[in-house]
Amino acid sequence: MAYRALYRTWRPQSFTDVVGQQHIVKTLKNALQQERLTHAYLFTGPRGTGKTSIAKILAKAVNCQNGSGEPCNQCHTCISIQEGHSMDVIEIDAASNRGIDEMRELRDKVRYAPAENRYRAYIIDEVHMLTEPAFNALLKTLEEPPGHTLFILATTEPQKIPVTILSRCQRFDFHRLTNQEIVERLREIATDGDIDVTESVLHYIAKYADGGLRDALSLFDQCLAYAGKIITEKDVLDILGKSSKDQYSSLTSMVLEGKIVDALIVLDKTLESGKDVHQFLTGWLSYWREILLVKLGASHLVIDDILKEQASSLSKDELISVIDLLSDIGKNIKWSTEPRLILEIAVIKLVNLVGKEMLDVQVAEKKPSKAPVKKEEDKEKTAIIEQIKKDWKNIVSLVGKKSVKAQALLVEAVPVDGRPGTLTLLFNHSFHKESFEGSQGKNRLLLEQIISQKYGEDIKIICILKGEKVAEAKEDPLVDSAKELFGAEVVQVKDKNPFDK
Ligand SMILES: Nc1ncnc2c1ncn2[C@@H]1O[C@H](COP(=O)(O)OP(=O)(O)O)[C@@H](O)[C@H]1O
Ligand SMILES: [Mg+2]
Ligand SMILES: [Zn+2]
The missing domain is CATH 3.30.300.180 (DnaA, N-terminal domain)
Known part of the structure; x- marks a missing residue:
């Protein structure tokens, strides 16, 4: 059987299955029990935090033949929605269906009663991608929704949605999950799959995921593929830095030598090859951390000469400044629309911070008396x-x-x-x-x-x-x-x- 990615196997199927987001889960369950649902919901928040999952749970819950507040996941309706066969749950990816035609079609179809259920649910993902005319068409539908429709709009960029649409939806802001929440879910998955993994590995993954559970599960998947069922901290580091240890090492050398252009070219090549910017930054950060450990004599890795040289050319304080700067950037980069630009600027800043040679030569040009012979x-x-x-x-x-x-x-x-x-x-x-x-x-x-x-x-x-x-x-x-x-x-x-x- 083909391998199914963890994030799909572990898609929550009922409200109790959802990690975090309790403010949302509680409100929705109450509304379901008291039959006070509205016709349109807007789910906003970072990717991989449960928007689509909760949208589907809600679509099941409103139609479930047994449940009140929770889908039973056993009746015919729940199962057909879960398997994606239901005629009454329509998922639209606005990123690829941006135009007015799709929205007009939707407007026409909305009038018909659901095929076999109480509600017909429309889940429109990445709704901010719709064109202006498409928004207008959608608005018409939202203004007079037939009683049997439920709209769930999801987006990572609510600021791009017209106010007219916003004002017709009940809005739920999804939060990034805490590291603790992510670690707990990972532990559950590890136990379930007999995976041998230390707490530190789980924390490492959670830290990398920075609040997005989907990213955490993907990285966990990569670890499994790489290391099998026994995962060590070194495996995680290897994955984050894999295939790039040399790239990190040479990029670092270029920064230290003040070679901005070379550094930017190396970066360019690496990123052109499809490497994820955030993942690259995380790997580079662990490389600097390794230099610091070498500096402090605390590294238990095999130390190569380049690493030693890099460690000896920097002071402890300089290394700490570098790590500070990169981790600050790491916080921004993941959610930025211009991650690459941020990384490039980071390289330039690092050269300014620790690029010795460049500084020396410049000072040398100013003060020939102190300068080494050119x-x-x-x-x-x-x-x-x-x-x-x-x-x-x-x-x-x-x-x-x-x-x-x-x-x-x-x-x-x-x-x-x-x-x-x-x-x-x-x-x-x-x-x-x-x-x-x-x-x-x-x-x-x-x-x-x-x-x-x-x-x-x-x-x-x-x-x-x-x-x-x-x-x-x-x-x-x-x-x-x-x-x-x-x-x-x-x-x-x-x-x-x-x-x-
Ligand atoms: N709050 C959550 N609780 C449990 N699993 C989650 C949660 N958020 C994300 N996941 C995991 O990540 C996957 C993708 O989540 P999804 O709901 O599609 O995120 P979004 O729509 O916000 O990008 C899910 O299948 C699930 O494995
Ligand atoms: Mg989604
Ligand atoms: Zn059911």
Whole structure:
């Protein structure tokens, strides 16, 4: 028999089966018992917290032949709804049926009485995805619903739903589940399936899931597939970091060496290969944690040389700052619509925080007396950067011969100082910067190619946004150039984490 994912096997079938969300369960059960249901419910909240599950339980409960307040799950009605055969429970995924036609069709069908039950339930998932005309058509139906219909609208983004719709629904806000609630359900599943697992593993999974039970079950599933029925903490770490230990290690080295561009490229490659951003971040975080353990002499893993080197190049406090920063970001990233952007910014911040070499070179440029002797090669490269800055307009038109769009974006950008071998482009608007960096870095590669052809030297391009924090030192040459170009008052050296409000 084909394997069924845990989150499907463990879909709650009755209200007592639901983990958490007691404020909702209680209200619905009461309404059922006292026959005070309304015609339209709106379920909002993060994904994987029970919206669809409760919608189905409710659809069963209103039609169950035996129950009052709970579906019996044994009568013909309960079973046909559970198996998805019932004509009277209609599930619509608004993400793929966004248009007016579907909603019109729904409006026409709503008039007919249910085939064999008291109610016909419409469960409209991701309802915020509907187009405006579709919302209007839905609204018409909600305004005068026939007595036998029950609407359950579910969404992760209630702010995108028109007020006119909101005002016609009874709204329930689903909460993220607590770690304790998740751990308890996982323990139940482990006992049921004779799975040997420590408490720490369960807590690890719960922490990763961050309130979403579906994510917890998926990760648990991955662990089972990887480790079999005995799961250790190391297995979980392996899964979260699997196939990427090397990627984490090299990404970390690049950050430490101040190689923003290389770091962003590695990140890009990893994420292009379909890796989940949140999962990647969690894995990277455990990698940093491992460095800290090595630093403290508390690691019981086999320590490789790179890890040792990374640990010795950082102070304990620096490591703690890094871990703090990444875990802060982790809290935002999971629910963000732009997780990737957040991660990229995190990389830049980390370089600012612990990217030693970059800082040293910049300081060295300012204070030659204290600086280590610079290599001839570096001088040459610095001279080329100066030349590029002078030739900039010319270069931009060369780019224009290959791509007008890239040219247009570059007109907005200003070349400023960088490390030897890199050219930093300062952008005025994040939109321009992102567009320039987008399309898998094609624009950047084009520019690098043109520069390499013209000057016979490989120069890397770094894009930054005006106002982004670029280095610790007040007398940072990058900031100075920016001030020169934009005027002191418009260049802000931001110190604050943009994610804490
Ligand atoms: N509150 C919950 N109680 C029990 N199981 C849950 C709960 N929330 C999510 N799950 C698990 O996750 C799966 C997906 O949940 P679902 O109800 O589809 O979430 P949503 O619709 O909020 O995204 C369920 O099949 C179940 O295994
Ligand atoms: Mg759902
Ligand atoms: Zn029943």
